[in-house]
Amino acid sequence: MPRKTIRQVITETLAAEMRRDPTVIVMGEDIVGGTGSKGQLDAWGGPFGTTKGLIAEFGPERVIDTPISEAGFIGAATGAALTGLRPVAELMFSDFFGVCFDQIYNQAAKLRYMFGGRAVTPLTIRTRYGAGTRSASQHSQSPYSVFTHVPGLKVVIPTSAYDMKGLLTQAIRDDDPVVVFEHKKMYDVEDDVPDDSYTIPFGEANITHEGDDVTIVAIGRMVLFANEAAAKLEREGIGCTVVDPRTTSPLDEDTIIECVEDTGRLVVVDEANPRCSVATDIAALVASKAFRALKAPIELVTAPHTPVPYAPDLEDAYIPSPEKIAAAVRRVMEDG
Amino acid sequence: MPRKTIRQVITETLAAEMRRDPTVIVMGEDIVGGTGSKGQLDAWGGPFGTTKGLIAEFGPERVIDTPISEAGFIGAATGAALTGLRPVAELMFSDFFGVCFDQIYNQAAKLRYMFGGRAVTPLTIRTRYGAGTRSASQHSQSPYSVFTHVPGLKVVIPTSAYDMKGLLTQAIRDDDPVVVFEHKKMYDVEDDVPDDSYTIPFGEANITHEGDDVTIVAIGRMVLFANEAAAKLEREGIGCTVVDPRTTSPLDEDTIIECVEDTGRLVVVDEANPRCSVATDIAALVASKAFRALKAPIELVTAPHTPVPYAPDLEDAYIPSPEKIAAAVRRVMEDG
Amino acid sequence: MLQLNRDTLIEAYRQMRTIRVFEDRLHLERPRGIIPGGVHLYAGQEAVAVGFCMNLGEGDYVASTHRGHGHSIAKGCDVKAMMKEIYGRQGGLCNAKGGSMHIADISKGMLGANGIVGGGPPLVCGAALTAKTLKTGGVALGFIGDGASSQGTTNESFNLAAVLKLPAVFVLEDNGFGEGTPSSYAVAGNVVTRAEGFGLRTYEADGADFFAVYETAAEAVRTTRAGEGPAFVYVRCDRFYGHFEGDAQTYRGPGELDDVRQNRDPLSLFRARVTEAALLGDDRLGAVDREVATLIDEAVEEATNAPKPPLSDLTKDVYISY
Amino acid sequence: MLQLNRDTLIEAYRQMRTIRVFEDRLHLERPRGIIPGGVHLYAGQEAVAVGFCMNLGEGDYVASTHRGHGHSIAKGCDVKAMMKEIYGRQGGLCNAKGGSMHIADISKGMLGANGIVGGGPPLVCGAALTAKTLKTGGVALGFIGDGASSQGTTNESFNLAAVLKLPAVFVLEDNGFGEGTPSSYAVAGNVVTRAEGFGLRTYEADGADFFAVYETAAEAVRTTRAGEGPAFVYVRCDRFYGHFEGDAQTYRGPGELDDVRQNRDPLSLFRARVTEAALLGDDRLGAVDREVATLIDEAVEEATNAPKPPLSDLTKDVYISY
Numbered sequence A, B: 001m002p003r004k005t006i007r008q009v010i011t012e013t014l015a016a017e018m019r020r021d022p023t024v025i026v027m028g029e030d031i032v033g034g035t036g037s038k039g040q041l042d043a044w045g046g047p048f049g050t051t052k053g054l055i056a057e058f059g060p061e062r063v064i065d066t067p068i069s070e071a072g073f074i075g076a077a078t079g080a081a082l083t084g085l086r087p088v089a090e091l092m093f094s095d096f097f098g099v100c101f102d103q104i105y106n107q108a109a110k111l112r113y114m115f116g117g118r119a120v121t122p123l124t125i126r127t128r129y130g131a132g133t134r135s136a137s138q139h140s141q142s143p144y145s146v147f148t149h150v151p152g153l154k155v156v157i158p159t160s161a162y163d164m165k166g167l168l169t170q171a172i173r174d175d176d177p178v179v180v181f182e183h184k185k186m187y188d189v190e191d192d193v194p195d196d197s198y199t200i201p202f203g204e205a206n207i208t209h210e211g212d213d214v215t216i217v218a219i220g221r222m223v224l225f226a227n228e229a230a231a232k233l234e235r236e237g238i239g240c241t242v243v244d245p246r247t248t249s250p251l252d253e254d255t256i257i258e259c260v261e262d263t264g265r266l267v268v269v270d271e272a273n274p275r276c277s278v279a280t281d282i283a284a285l286v287a288s289k290a291f292r293a294l295k296a297p298i299e300l301v302t303a304p305h306t307p308v309p310y311a312p313d314l315e316d317a318y319i320p321s322p323e324k325i326a327a328a329v330r331r332v333m334e335d336g
Numbered sequence C, D: 001m002l003q004l005n006r007d008t009l010i011e012a013y014r015q016m017r018t019i020r021v022f023e024d025r026l027h028l029e030r031p032r033g034i035i036p037g038g039v040h041l042y043a044g045q046e047a048v049a050v051g052f053c054m055n056l057g058e059g060d061y062v063a064s065t066h067r068g069h070g071h072s073i074a075k076g077c078d079v080k081a082m083m084k085e086i087y088g089r090q091g092g093l094c095n096a097k098g099g100s101m102h103i104a105d106i107s108k109g110m111l112g113a114n115g116i117v118g119g120g121p122p123l124v125c126g127a128a129l130t131a132k133t134l135k136t137g138g139v140a141l142g143f144i145g146d147g148a149s150s151q152g153t154t155n156e157s158f159n160l161a162a163v164l165k166l167p168a169v170f171v172l173e174d175n176g177f178g179e180g181t182p183s184s185y186a187v188a189g190n191v192v193t194r195a196e197g198f199g200l201r202t203y204e205a206d207g208a209d210f211f212a213v214y215e216t217a218a219e220a221v222r223t224t225r226a227g228e229g230p231a232f233v234y235v236r237c238d239r240f241y242g243h244f245e246g247d248a249q250t251y252r253g254p255g256e257l258d259d260v261r262q263n264r265d266p267l268s269l270f271r272a273r274v275t276e277a278a279l280l281g282d283d284r285l286g287a288v289d290r291e292v293a294t295l296i297d298e299a300v301e302e303a304t305n306a307p308k309p310p311l312s313d314l315t316k317d318v319y320i321s322y
């Protein structure tokens, strides 16, 4: 099977879905780059090159560079979805949700419900999250808990190229509004990805490591760190099951509960801020639905309650590390 | 001691702080009403009359009707706070945070941190939340978890007139950005309130009912419902301690933990949507820091994962009720 | 005016009259306590909704505001289902989930009232983008209040529509107030100049005069449909009731409201014009009045008696699949 | 031009030169891997920052953009502390918390670069509101990119400033591009017309010409300070480097960049003008060049050698009290 990076797979998936369905369009800021200029078209393909090449195949009617107006164009994508297109809008960084969230959470997410089920909004929003790029407080956040909080949205956080292809394909074909989070530091993650299209259903977690002692539920990039920690702990004789929920809304509660019932211990790892987070959501789920299985307090390994700092050492200290995850696992092992 | 409603106390507190400190200003949409019209000034005093009378005493330079531009005027309040004023901005309904959240979460909340501690942003945002007014999906929400998630913000949810006065006074005098949530159905809540000014420190929970069997942590209007449930359960022989955190950021973790250590059982009540909520936040806190004290699974009583519906019966079913709270308490009693 | 045949005139009158009676009736019913939620009434602005929507077809779209009853009726929403919606009953156009502020019927091209001021214009761009991309020949039209002209989304949408050359028409209904705040205070400068600055083709019309609105609408819609890019129409008009039911309108000057009701009532002006020109007689118009009265009576009656939605509806229609 | 005395001219040149050398140097240093984060360089637009900020005093405010080095230097931020900030070191102007995109010094009236396009204009309104409310006589000035003109916040701020008659000046620096997208594509219509529509007093100046900028700035700031309400200035200018360091600028036409660098360099043009007019000689200017070179050398040297911040800083300064 061919090896592909997450970056490649995104472009490939967008192209495949655009070929398959003429109502699929993509839009965003500089997703082409150079539209209307005297220089080269496709100068950017987005700031991470994920949409590069689409303009050549699909043209400016379906690959649309927008003005810097997230509320305007994400709202337009919503309105287009409501009336027969299947738009994929790119919110360059999820940190920018604050300028356009009304169109996402009060409009796209709620139209179907408010209209009594008589509306369909097949909108996909692709966006980026995550710290580690030395980009400071307004370009490094992971606000997926805010999206997960909102009824009507589906929230997808793929952690491998294989998953990205299956989940992004599902997102585009899905008739509900879906937000796909891409980690800025994971575009070069590479794995085996079939050339043919496939979908991965939402709400099905993936077990990326197996072990009997502790369940680690990790979100996004933290799945990679949790796997690293689990490999290390295995050599120490501690067995970890690492659960990658893949989608936080819907959340695969069953798999999480089953794993905790098997291991009796839970560590949740989330690179977002700690309050009212996906980490607390999963901890609360287990504390209410798998309480009897727990042998030890739940450990949460998260960023601190601070913005993301600029200086590299500070930023590295901000992000949960494999070491911190391993330490938390050891604590729950000692604790019961 | 004089009895006052929450509505009265808000106006009284704003007036008192404006008298005390000439840098305090208030601004928002129709907080006066009729500014620049041929009719009466102060025609509205805000949609709930909470700012009525201020214009007469303090004039249009300090009581400012703004255009319908939440990002613009809340950002302006932030900029004013940064440069020497102490603005109190009113976001008419917290449901509207989606049009202005960037100025709140990326600007006001982070300026001090991003600028290395060399900025002070004494901004207060007053806003409204809560279901029950038959106002449907975009005027009935309780998005305080989103604000609580954000480092740099303080989040205050008063549940009595006495608390409103002390907490709002503290909010205005506080040098950090503070968001005060007022429940639309609680403006007529009345209790004893001294005429003189006082502050209630943030991060100090209030125990509104005492009992040995179960701890109920409730947020906002749910404190009233929890007290109702506790009174009823007392007659059934079940003792409840009701904890009103009063502020969700900072959160009085100690009091919550102590109460759970005393009772061994926890029910969390929150009228917001259930995912990544203040309810899950508190449940996670207890599951990680007071796990050994727990005798039964944590119960969460929240709204469902749906927008707020319009029809009265549906909306009533959406909101947690004293009955649902009591049922949850009985479940944790049976469970361990 | 003379270009409109009698059937069209009757249709225009029927629609304006339907809106008027619908709103007048809600004004009376609201204090009785059976209608659960608040309503923002459109009475006084009828010529705008009808004048524009009569220039639209089935394949065209409208996005509305919190003051959406008039736009909804004019765009062909079922009046009885609207009434049931406002009453929060089964058979409501949105299954009693949305109420007054979220009335919509996508099958009619009515993309919804909107509780968010400025929420609609981006959706208009989207519907116009669909029309352009799928080459349906449709246009999308957004009604915008004077207050909403201050919202960032409105101006973002103007620019976006112009950049993408979308078949979109933005109709700014300046009824003098956003809640209790006059547009003369809250809207600086000149909105028509702004729209020009955003590259929109601009028009103006007097909202009390159905014929002026209709003609301007025809021109704005025609040019937009022909691919000339997005248009903007400024319409000065007046609302007869308060911002919401219960608003005492004390922000109005003495006599202001009487004056408006007497001299700027689009229905009276329409009636006077068509009867003076002997295009329609009081008999034809009176017959419409009676039909409309019956329709609204029945709508209220049926809504009052309709069953409430089952509790199981609470968790329905959040997602298509989850 | 003749109104400016030699000291002022020297000062203008020194500041423009400082910005230029600061940015040129970052362009060289960035690939070496010691600077942790990205930088958006201001080279080419120096006359705008300096022309405006020389018309401001200590009590005046500036809010900037992601491309903030020039504005910061012109508003009096310490160049060495700025360099340390960009290097992420102790002694950084923001204690290494903010980096290039958040450089600020409130004590100098510099309210911050901003990572959010359109984030600044509301803050400008706020600072102007402080000046107005406390009657300080100050003005607040916001730099805005052409791309930022499409953001809702920008237009909301125009209206808000006009409604409240704030002492605010908005300077739109149209450098032809927002990232790789030309303003001729993404900005529909005419931004000066827009600003007029929002009730702002409008001005225009050529950003390559320091003297034109300075005079326009003087007039805009003077009238605003005098209480005539908010102003808007459109400045056409050019950036010499890519949007960020690493941007190959392939969206530019062949020869476009050479042409700009050759014919629209504000420093060369300034130098030519003052030497031709015999106001300053190459000796005076050369002395400034040497002083600036030394300053920037020292700044880089000190930044490179400055210690990293202690890990305890991570959780500091989130709140004043918590």
Ligand SMILES: Cc1ncc(C[n+]2csc(CCOP(=O)(O)OP(=O)(O)O)c2C)c(N)n1
Pocket (backbone or CB within 6 Å): B029, B068, B070, B092, B096, B099, C065, C066, C067, C115, C116, C117, C118, C144, C145, C146, C147, C148, C149, C175, C177, C178, C179, C243
């Ligand atoms: C984002 C947002 N801000 C504020 C409100 C509250 N609000 C509802 S209607 C209204 C006034 C709107 O005025 P205008 O656009 O002129 O419409 P009109 O009511 O006159 O039809 C306001 C402020 C809201 N619903 N949404």
Ligand SMILES: Cc1ncc(C[n+]2csc(CCOP(=O)(O)OP(=O)(O)O)c2C)c(N)n1
Pocket (backbone or CB within 6 Å): A029, A068, A070, A092, A096, A099, D065, D066, D067, D115, D116, D117, D118, D144, D145, D146, D147, D148, D149, D175, D177, D178, D179, D243
């Ligand atoms: C809200 C928001 N949207 C998008 C971006 C990404 N972005 C950063 S700079 C930029 C271009 C800004 O263009 P312009 O305003 O012309 O400023 P210039 O870079 O030319 O100085 C964009 C799109 C952002 N930082 N914030």
Ligand SMILES: [Mg+2]
Pocket (backbone or CB within 6 Å): C145, C146, C147, C173, C174, C175, C176, C177, C178, C179
């Ligand atoms: Mg209005």
Ligand SMILES: [Mg+2]
Pocket (backbone or CB within 6 Å): D145, D146, D147, D173, D174, D175, D176, D177, D178, D179
């Ligand atoms: Mg630019």
